Amino acid sequence: MKPLADRIALVTGASRGIGRAIAVRLAQDGACVGVHYRSESDKAKQTLDLIRAEGGDGFLVAADLADPAGAARLADALIGELRTRRNPPLLDILVNNAGIDDRKTIEQVSEADFDRMLQINFKSPFFLIQKLLPVMADGGRIINISSMAARLSVPTMAVYASSKAALSTLSRVLAAHLGPRGITVNAVLPGATSTDLNPITSDPQRSRAVRDTVALGRIAEPGDIAPIVAFLASPEGGWITGETIEASGGQRL
Numbered sequence: 001m002k003p004l005a006d007r008i009a010l011v012t013g014a015s016r017g018i019g020r021a022i023a024v025r026l027a028q029d030g031a032c033v034g035v036h037y038r039s040e041s042d043k044a045k046q047t048l049d050l051i052r053a054e055g056g057d058g059f060l061v062a063a064d065l066a067d068p069a070g071a072a073r074l075a076d077a078l079i080g081e082l083r084t085r086r087n088p089p090l091l092d093i094l095v096n097n098a099g100i101d102d103r104k105t106i107e108q109v110s111e112a113d114f115d116r117m118l119q120i121n122f123k124s125p126f127f128l129i130q131k132l133l134p135v136m137a138d139g140g141r142i143i144n145i146s147s148m149a150a151r152l153s154v155p156t157m158a159v160y161a162s163s164k165a166a167l168s169t170l171s172r173v174l175a176a177h178l179g180p181r182g183i184t185v186n187a188v189l190p191g192a193t194s195t196d197l198n199p200i201t202s203d204p205q206r207s208r209a210v211r212d213t214v215a216l217g218r219i220a221e222p223g224d225i226a227p228i229v230a231f232l233a234s235p236e237g238g239w240i241t242g243e244t245i246e247a248s249g250g251q252r253l
């Protein structure tokens with residue numbers, strides 16, 4: 001029996017990068033996975049194809065989380081999908097992964113930059129959780145993809161790091177609040193991971209500099225992060241809640 005058999009999961013930002021790896025891994029573990037994306041429908045379909053190629057199940061759901069109404073739209077679309085699969089329509093696993101980065105120091109950040117980053121990286125996940133709480137299954141899992149940037153001090157990540165720190169703190173607050181329902185809430189903090197958001201391996205100099213700060217001596221791939229999320233989502237990960245788990249190969253220990 002697969003550990004996530006009969007579970008339904010939503011992974012935001014699953015069209016590419018870390019979100020795709022998480023979606024595929026949760027499906028390998030038996031979950032039916034809602035593959036959320038903003039605009040890259042072809043890439044989201046590729047994620048779904050990867051899931052189905054291995055005999056897994058899933059569905060697509062689109063919403064722009066830069067739009068203040070995006071979280072509510074996503075919740076409504078998801079609940080519509082849940083209704084076609086389950087009565088009552090319950091969600092077991094929510095992975096808030098969608099995010100953007102915009103490397104700027106405090107002097108370079110405009111108010112519009114600030115608002116967009118906070119909207120996508122913090123406000124939309126916050127209100128997505130709020131809208132989905134009524135359909136979260138007791139004993140469910142919420143996993144928020146934060147960042148090592150929330151722990152390190154990188155001056156060019158003034159808003160990004162702050163938005164991720166807010167998401168980490170929210171995870172801890174909600175772990176206490178939702179414990180009585182058996183819902184665990186954790187934040188996973190990837191370190192430098194090779195994706196479109198962080199095309200670090202295309203810059204050998206920067207890549208070497210970052211690698212030198214990582215105990216395990218390399219830049220992560222999305223597949224390094226996904227099993228950690230899958231463990232937190234699994235029955236065996238059920239005694240971990242309120243934690244911020246660094247998934248960085250030991251960055252700046």
Ligand SMILES: NC(=O)c1ccc[n+]([C@@H]2O[C@H](COP(=O)([O-])OP(=O)(O)OC[C@H]3O[C@@H](n4cnc5c(N)ncnc54)[C@H](OP(=O)(O)O)[C@@H]3O)[C@@H](O)[C@H]2O)c1
Pocket residue numbers: 012013014015016017018019036037038039040041043063064065066067097098099100101120145146147148149189190191192193194195196197198
């Ligand atoms: N890569 C790293 O080094 C690293 C390190 C620490 C933390 N993280 C975090 O890990 C998460 C995934 O990052 P990644 O590196 O995998 O990024 P990525 O490859 O750029 O993928 C970003 C995903 O987020 C979605 N997204 C972006 N803007 C959105 C919006 N306005 N509305 C809805 N969805 C949106 C994208 O959808 P579309 O494809 O449709 O645009 C895509 O699926 C992020 O939260 C990031 O902050 C990454």
